[in-house]
Amino acid sequence: MIPVYSVAQVRVVESQEIARRGDATLMKLAATALASEAVAMLDEHPLTTQSLVVGLIGPGNNGGDGLYALAQLAELGCSILALQCTDKIHAEALADYTKAGGTLLPLSQGQDALANASLVIDAIYGIGYRPGADLPNLPRGARVLACDVPSGLDAATGLADDDVLLAERTLTFGAMKTGLLIGDGPLVTGELSVASLDFDFSEQNAQTQLVDENVARELLDQHRSWRDAGRHKYQRGVLGLIAGSELYPGAAQLTARAAVNCGVGLLRTHVPEEIAGLVAAAAPETVPLDDEQIREALSSARRYLHGRGAKISAWAIGPGLDSRTPPTGIIADVFTSRQPAVIDASGLELVPTGPSEQPRVLTPHAKELRMLLRRAGVSVTTEEIATDPVRWTRWAALAYNAVVLLKGPTSYIVAPNGSSLVVCHGAAQLATAGSGDVLTGILGYLLSDSSITGVSGLQTVSNSRMMELTACAASIHGYLGRITAKDGTVSASRLIDRLPAAMKEFGF
């Protein structure tokens, strides 16, 4: 997990570190990390003797970082140029830069250099940015490495100015900051990483924790064992899918195909008779599940205590249900079980508020979250949700006693105890009909697999594990979106086709 702190917390720790180690030492450390990130970016494309790194330099310490980094790049043999973007400039860093042989030009004289640059380092503004500055226009296609924070983004609120400098990568210092992950943040930072500079955050409570793909891989690995190879399909896990209607026949097919392509032990589907043929054709691996069999599975699960001997190990409820005629009775029965469940789309209209023995994940987008909150007696607009997503997701988690995943460009995952995780950096093209159904299939599969949940015998899945697996599903989904977008436009069907390859990257 990568802890995330507010800018105010970063400022507190920064001032302690300055007192301990000195301003210049910290800036040079930041610059070394920035220079090696620049080298890594340059290495991705063949270098020529004309390869040029142009630094856009602002008035404060962010500009200082940029100048020190350029000086280090010059020592490594790169051609460098600094463009002064504001009246003020960091004097000590400029002296260091000039000593390394660097040239400084006003921004107005740097247009040709910008057009020819192999890489642009954006060191105009960092966490000291106040919205409304005059920011330069960069040539189309410029490769930009942002120093700490893209200029034009408020690292506290996540709000970006229209002319924010869009980064291909952002290297942020000290710690991950909230504004990089909320609002416009994920749309403008590009690939995001942290250089911790050994800042000591032990006296600060993190605002939330970021789950990136490496963290997701570690979380998924937590309970895997060599013994997994000996399991038969029922031991591996059976997912029960209650979905679909004549009105929306596609969603159940998408979720079913997604779960199958994840490698689920067995998928059993409860869909209306009218679309059963369609679902069976879309995913011939599935076995139908009628009301009687569901009741039998629920009662056998109770007899054998949760988990052991149960015929269904997890549930996915909701994709494509017709909210006018959902199978309310059978879903209410499933809600009394202790097998974990993911509930999406129209299924969300049926989830009861209050305490429950069943570990649940609700996966609303913002409008569905508003509906969930209304049902719980809380009136809120989607605009209010956008301004403070974690707060409103927390309300729903508490009211429904469930883990809640708020979907969008950034996914926020909150448990009933208020703890939260964040997942971001999926492809924007994931915003396409049916991609949420694919996510439900992925999460349903993860909840069904005993080697992933780590549940055996008498245990049920804890909310903290539910939260981790929800973050893993969102992370796999984001990765899936990115690899699919690499070779063309994205549709839910194309996502499903790439799912086996994506799962492999996560150790499946």
Ligand SMILES: NC(=O)C1=CN([C@@H]2O[C@H](COP(=O)(O)OP(=O)(O)OC[C@H]3O[C@@H](n4cnc5c(N)ncnc54)[C@H](O)[C@@H]3O)[C@@H](O)[C@H]2O)[C@@H](O)CC1
């Ligand atoms: N202090 C430290 O120990 C460290 C700081 N670091 C760097 O320092 C940065 C923060 O430095 P600063 O506090 O100097 O802040 P910045 O470098 O982000 O910029 C602050 C300056 O920009 C001006 N400014 C902000 N918004 C403006 C606007 N809209 N129009 C015109 N001028 C505007 C301010 O008046 C101020 O002069 C971090 O982002 C990071 O890059 C790193 O070197 C790590 C260590």
Ligand SMILES: Nc1ncnc2c1ncn2[C@@H]1O[C@H](COP(=O)(O)OP(=O)(O)O)[C@@H](O)[C@H]1O
């Ligand atoms: N701009 C975006 N960038 C990245 N991911 C997005 C973006 N917009 C939506 N998503 C993701 O796409 C999925 C859409 O889900 P949902 O709205 O339920 O779609 P549907 O109901 O059509 O299946 C969610 O996983 C969400 O996190």
